[in-house]
Amino acid sequence: MTKRTQSYWLSKNRKERWEKRLRQLAQMRAAKERKRLENPPQHEPKMQRTTCLQIGFRDEISGAECWLPLKSARDAYRRISVLLANYSPGFPQ
Secondary structure (H helix, E strand, C coil), X not given: CCCCCCCHHHCCCHHHHHHHHHHHHHHHHHHHHHHXXXXXXXXXXXXXXXXXXXXXXXXXXXXXXXXXXXXXXXXXXXXHHHHXXXXXXXXXX
């Protein structure tokens, strides 16, 4: 017959070991925070989109013009498709 040993977690001083481990983790977190505070990270400024291109629409009948910044080819395609779908020639708006 073999003799079983008690589990590590069922021993009498498991509460003390658990509290010791929690203290160790708290000390490690505090050390990491101290290290982070003495050497703060250098963040670069956020990149902002700058466009030097514009897309323009002009109604030849009324002479109305509209110029918009060109963000991307997809944006230009979307704007043109909306304009062509909703524009009725000959009706001033």
